[in-house]
């Protein structure tokens with residue numbers, strides 16, 4: 360199980376044989392790595408550690424495959440998503456966008472990307488006439504999602520954007536409007552909607568396998584140490600928002616919604632940051648919230664960047680409980696239904712979630728299939744995040760409209 364001292368990668372990659380990162384926190388080194396609030400722009404970073412590039416360039420499988428430009432060659436893009444394109448039926452990497460020319464060329468050579476399909480942030484606009492690129496995948500720090508999604512729409516491309524969609528509901532609204540103006544698709548990369556255990560959990564709850572849902576508890580936590588570029592921007596408010604909630608807690612937030620199939624009518628929340636800790640000079644260390652649903656069900660959500668690792672979802676109903684632990688990792692999901700004697704589900708291989716997410720977006724582009732995780736879902740979630748922070752700041756319960764805006 361994930362324990363104290365496990366790295367961010369370990370939080371998500373239970374089955375992946377992860378080495379525990381040294382979390383020796385010297386306050387000096389942590390402070391030195393924190394990007395200044397002024398650097399809210401796309402800036403190239405060094406190659407992440409332990410990246411395995413393909414031995415031979417992958418090939419697209421079908422003639423009608425959609426070419427994606429990957430924007431931001433960081434940890435998640437290089438270690439998780441780009442290697443999974445080969446498992447997708449109709450998606451391939453057609454272009455790269457990076458602020459680090461050396462990394463761009465190394466990755467470009469390994470993936471067989473033509474030189475004229477390797478862009479910097481400065482030359483990105485030149486991607487517009489490139490017919491090989493139909494979609495842009497934004498894998499940048501979260502505070503840059505809105506700007507680069509809008510730029511991709513301006514270049515006439517469809518956009519797959521990483522979670523959280525943006526850092527405010529106003530940004531989300533602008534992104535949706537930009538997509539509509541450009542007549543292009545927008546999908547948020549909520550991979551749990553394509554992961555077999557989470558899909559089965561949705562189905563089990565929908566058919567009342569645990570009776571009527573009464574209490575939902577979620578926790579997504581790990582102890583962070585900004586000693587790598589990937590964690591560096593995650594302590595900068597302008598690039599990350601409030602912190603763990605947008606990054607990790609959003610998985611619990613999503614589960615609370617897709618397992619109850621309801622919108623909360625009220626939220627009360629608290630935030631915490633330990634005094635004098637440079638990791639938390641701009642962001643919260645911990646966010647907890649309690650949601651009340653119209654059915655009477657209650658959800659308790661906790662997320663932390665400063666506690667031992669956890670990633671679980673417990674849904675307790677009138678006749679049983681669904682235990683998912685780990686719930687939303689890259690792999691290694693475990694799910695048990697404690698009802699009628701108890702039963703463990705092996706719902707399928709969790710690692711298919713990455714390729715299925717890509718193929719779903721391609722189905723939306725090619726066939727007009729309705730997007731399961733559209734921009735409107737990302738907007739809803741940012742509204743809920745805003746309600747959580749508003750409740751914590753005001754020290755009182757906030758009441759919500761059905762569209763997750765705060766009732767005045």
Ligand SMILES: NC(=O)c1ccc[n+]([C@@H]2O[C@H](COP(=O)([O-])OP(=O)(O)OC[C@H]3O[C@@H](n4cnc5c(N)ncnc54)[C@H](OP(=O)(O)O)[C@@H]3O)[C@@H](O)[C@H]2O)c1
Pocket residue numbers: 398399400401402403404405407430431432433434435436456457458459462498499500501503521522523548550588589590592606
């Ligand atoms: N769905 C999931 O399971 C999942 C998991 C992890 C992360 N994510 C999301 O993916 C996005 C990227 O996360 P990550 O963990 O891959 O981060 P990361 O390792 O730090 O990579 C981000 C990349 O963005 C580029 N970048 C441009 N401007 C930057 C700036 N000012 N500061 C830092 N990087 C900058 C850099 O690429 P170049 O050097 O090539 O320019 C950098 O390597 C985030 O939105 C995160 O929430 C999703």
